[in-house]
Each structure stands twice: as structure tokens, then as C-alpha cells.
Amino acid sequence: MDKNNKIPFDEDNYTHNINKNNERKLDRRGFMKTMVGAAGLFAVSTLPWGSIAATELMGLREKKYAKKEIIDVNKLKVGEAFEFAYPTDHDSALLVRLGDNEYRAYQNACTHLRCPVFWEKEKSELVCPCHHGFFDVKTGSPTAGPPRRPLPEITVQVEGGKIVATGVKRYET
Amino acid sequence: MKRSYRGVILLCAVLFLNIIFTQKAVHQYYYEDYTATVIYAVLNLVLFPIALFIYHKEKNV
Numbered sequence: 001m002d003k004n005n006k007i008p009f010d011e012d013n014y015t016h017n018i019n020k021n022n023e024r025k026l027d028r029r030g031f032m033k034t035m036v037g038a039a040g041l042f043a044v045s046t047l048p049w050g051s052i053a054a055t056e057l058m059g060l061r062e063k064k065y066a067k068k069e070i071i072d073v074n075k076l077k078v079g080e081a082f083e084f085a086y087p088t089d090h091d092s093a094l095l096v097r098l099g100d101n102e103y104r105a106y107q108n109a110c111t112h113l114r115c116p117v118f119w120e121k122e123k124s125e126l127v128c129p130c131h132h133g134f135f136d137v138k139t140g141s142p143t144a145g146p147p148r149r150p151l152p153e154i155t156v157q158v159e160g161g162k163i164v165a166t167g168v169k170r171y172e173t
Numbered sequence: 174m175k176r177s178y179r180g181v182i183l184l185c186a187v188l189f190l191n192i193i194f195t196q197k198a199v200h201q202y203y204y205e206d207y208t209a210t211v212i213y214a215v216l217n218l219v220l221f222p223i224a225l226f227i228y229h230k231e232k233n234v
Contacts, residue, residue: 028176032228035184039224042191043217049198050214053207 065167070095070105073161081119083108086154086165093154094119094126095163096137103163105154106140112147126151180231187224191217 026034055061070084081096086107094108096119106126108117115130125143126135133145140151152171156163198213 028178028181029232032180032184032232035181035188036221036224036228038188039184039191039221042188042195043221046195046198046214046217049202050211050218053198053202053210053214056205056207057211 062170063168065165068165070156070163070165073158073163076163079121081121084165087168092116093165095154095156096126098137101158103156103158104137104140105156105165106135106151107154107168108151110147111142111149111151112145117151177231177234180227180234183227183231184224187220187227191220194220 065087068084068086070086071082076082076095076097078097078099081094084093084095085091086093086105092108093105094117095103095105097103106117108126109115110117110128110130110133112128112131112133115128117126117128117133117135119137120127124137126137126140127133128135128145128147131146133147134143135141135147135151136143140153142148142150149172153169155166155169157166158164194213194217198210198217201207201209201213
């Protein structure tokens with residue numbers, strides 16, 4: 001009848017058996033459970049790094065390039081450069097003979113604004129004349145001027161007296 | 174009742190190693206040292222069953 005006027009009134013909402021004392025207390029076992037959960041979280045969080053690294057190791061991201069003859073070895077003297085196109089006819093590239101058996105080849109579109117890059121024999125440097133960008137011939141990395149990214153390197157090898165382009169190393173775009 | 178806190182200490186050590194391996198894996202990834210990245214990721218994965226094992230051993234001690 002007038003039970004709602006009694007304070008506190010008799011409970012009839014079935015929550016009297018829910019005991020929340022110490023609910024948030026972290027005991028030894030609960031702490032250990034948390035640590036195991038955290039270990040699992042760390043394990044899962046390194047999975048993407050590991051799997052991406054594994055795909056890199058297996059070479060799944062490497063592009064395949066067709067081999068292409070560039071020039072006869074005895075037609076290119078030491079210190080000379082030769083312009084060719086690789087991998088397609090529209091990608092101009094530059095081959096430099098640095099020593100008897102040392103060659104470097106780069107796609108010679110400057111990484112600044114894609115002007116052609118030339119071989120400067122006297123300075124032993126690759127030069128982009130548009131804005132005076134300079135590249136190191138050994139690595140293709142920029143040494144001066146506006147370009148900030150290295151030239152894409154083309155792998156070459158000598159096969160039967162001919163210099164052959166075998167592929168393009170991965171590069172920043 | 175006297176409790177053994179060996180499990181707590183061991184699990185703390187496991188989590189510490191987890192942190193180290195995660196950081197190492199990420200750093201070696203950016204250094205393009207992919208073998209090391211894979212090794213650290215695998216080590217991190219191995220630590221989880223170890224942690225579970227420690228928990229089961231120590232929960233009632």
C-alpha cells in the first residue's frame with residue numbers, strides 16, 4: 001500500500017543479490033591475467049610488421065623486367081656515357097662506364113622536374129642542366145640543387161661482350 | 174595466506190621483453206633490415222604462449 005513512502009522501502013527489483021564490493025579491485029591473479037592479455041596484444045601488433053617484412057624478403061614486391069642489350073663493351077670507353085631507353089622506349093636512361101668492369105646506369109629523368117640528366121666527365125658527376133641538380137654517379141643520390149630523391153638505378157651486367165640491362169631497383173616515387 | 178609473487182615478476186619480465194621486441198621490430202623495419210624484423214616479430218609471438226604458460230603455472234601458487 002504505502003510502501004513507497006517508506007525509506008528505504010523493501011527491495012523488490014531483484015538487484016539485492018548483486019554484490020559489487022571490490023569489483024574493481026585488481027588482485028594478484030587479475031593482474032597476471034592482464035599481463036598475459038597485454039603479451040597477446042603485443043604479439044598481434046607485431047604481426048603486420050613481420051608479414052610485410054616477410055613479403056619484402058620473399059621478393060613478392062619486386063617487379064619483373066625484361067633483359068635488354070644496351071651496347072657492346074668495346075664501343076664504350078672508360079669514362080664515357082651512353083644514352084638508351086629502359087624498360088620501355090619512353091624511359092630514357094644513361095649508362096656510365098666508370099672502370100674496366102664498373103658500370104652504372106640510371107633512368108636519367110631528373111627527380112626534380114624530369115629534365116634529362118647528363119654525364120659530366122670532367123667533374124665525374126651527373127648534371128641536370130635545367131636547375132643545376134647534381135647526382136652522385138656511384139649511388140644516384142642527389143648531391144646539390146633542387147632534386148631530393150635519388151635517380152632510379154638500373155641493374156646491368158656484362159653478357160658475351162655486351163652490356164645488358166636486367167632490371168630497375170625499387171625507388172621512391 | 175602467503176602469496177608467491179614469482180608469476181607477477183616473471184610476467185612483468187615477459188611484458189618488458191615484448192616492449193623491446195616490438196620497438197626493435199618496428200625500427201629494423203624502417204632500417205629495411207627485414208630479416209631482423211621477422212625475427213623480432215616471431216620472438217614477440219613466442220612470448221605470448223610463454224606468458225600463458227607462466228600464468229597457468231603460477232595462478233594458484
